[in-house]
Amino acid sequence: MALIFDGFSVGPWESNCYIVGCGETKEGAVVDPGADATKILNRVKKLGLKINKIILTHGHPDHISALEEVQQATGAKVLIHSGDAGMLTDARQNLSLYMGKSMEMKAADVLLKDGDTIQVGNINLEVMHTPGHSNGGICLKCARDVVITGDTLFAGSVGRSDFPGGSHTQLINSIKDKLLKFPPVTKVYPGHGPASTIGAEMRNNPFLNGAY
Numbered sequence: 001m002a003l004i005f006d007g008f009s010v011g012p013w014e015s016n017c018y019i020v021g022c023g024e025t026k027e028g029a030v031v032d033p034g035a036d037a038t039k040i041l042n043r044v045k046k047l048g049l050k051i052n053k054i055i056l057t058h059g060h061p062d063h064i065s066a067l068e069e070v071q072q073a074t075g076a077k078v079l080i081h082s083g084d085a086g087m088l089t090d091a092r093q094n095l096s097l098y099m100g101k102s103m104e105m106k107a108a109d110v111l112l113k114d115g116d117t118i119q120v121g122n123i124n125l126e127v128m129h130t131p132g133h134s135n136g137g138i139c140l141k142c143a144r145d146v147v148i149t150g151d152t153l154f155a156g157s158v159g160r161s162d163f164p165g166g167s168h169t170q171l172i173n174s175i176k177d178k179l180l181k182f183p184p185v186t187k188v189y190p191g192h193g194p195a196s197t198i199g200a201e202m203r204n205n206p207f208l209n210g211a212y
Contacts, residue, residue: 003123003143004028006043007189011035013062016191020142021049022121029053029120030070031140031148032191034062037069044074053120056080056108057150057191058134059087060163061101068105077109079118081129083136083165085111112138128178132171133159139179147198148189153179155188155196158207175208 002023010017011034019040021028028049033040044051051074056064059080064087071078080088088105112118114129118140126141130152137159140148151159153175161168179188184199201208 003146004047004049005142005146006047007195008039008043010039011062011065014192015062016189016193017066018148018189019043019047019049019051020120020123020125020140021047022123025121026050027052027121029055029118029125030074030076031055032057032063032150033066033070035065037066037073040066040070041073050074051076053118054078055118055125055140056084057139057148057152058137059084060134060151063150063191064088064105078106079110079112080108081127081136081138082111082113083129083131084134085136087134087136130171130174130178131165132161132167132169132174134163135165137174141182145183145186146189147179147182147186149179149191151191153188153201153205154190154192155194155201156205157193158205159191172207180208 004021004023006019015034018031028051054076112127116127118125128139130137130139133151161171182198186198188196
């Protein structure tokens with residue numbers, strides 16, 4: 001089956017938004033619509049996809065700011081891990097209250113848990129609960145060698161753990177127990193910054209020294 005995969009930066013925080021689709025059915029999902037709804041929707045149109053799911057790796061403002069606009073334009077269902085569900089409806093929990101723009105939205109349509117499978121056409125996305133940056137942070141295995149890591153793992157770094165619900169120990173354990181189990185050639189597509197591989201992070205990421 002043909003995986004359609006498109007990643008690009010959006011908004012002032014330069015968050016990465018990803019579009020995942022099935023080349024056979026042309027069904028698709030948007031992962032982390034953090035800003036620039038028009039840009040996201042134009043990319044969707046260019047790919048020729050019908051978006052029926054919006055998947056959030058976590059609930060911070062830089063990953064959900066364009067959620068309502070993209071949802072209204074597509075009619076897609078919104079999916080988030082149960083641990084971050086309250087961040088969509090509470091500006092205090094998602095921290096937007098403290099950033100000058102209070103952001104409260106409708107509750108998610110689907111609450112995810114570790115091990116869930118999200119079907120996008122004939123593509124199956126595997127949900128991995130990776131708390132540490134937030135209570136309900138997740139990563140998504142999109143193919144045998146493609147993983148979206150949200151704000152859990154970056155190229156050369158890891159996610160912040162000083163926000164409410166964060167824990168550096170929990171974050172490193174999530175990376176060790178879930179992500180470093182993948183083959184070294186596995187491509188890592190993070191929530192910010194450039195792509196990497198599991199092998200490169202095992203060799204070069206200073207935060208993972210001794211984590212495996």
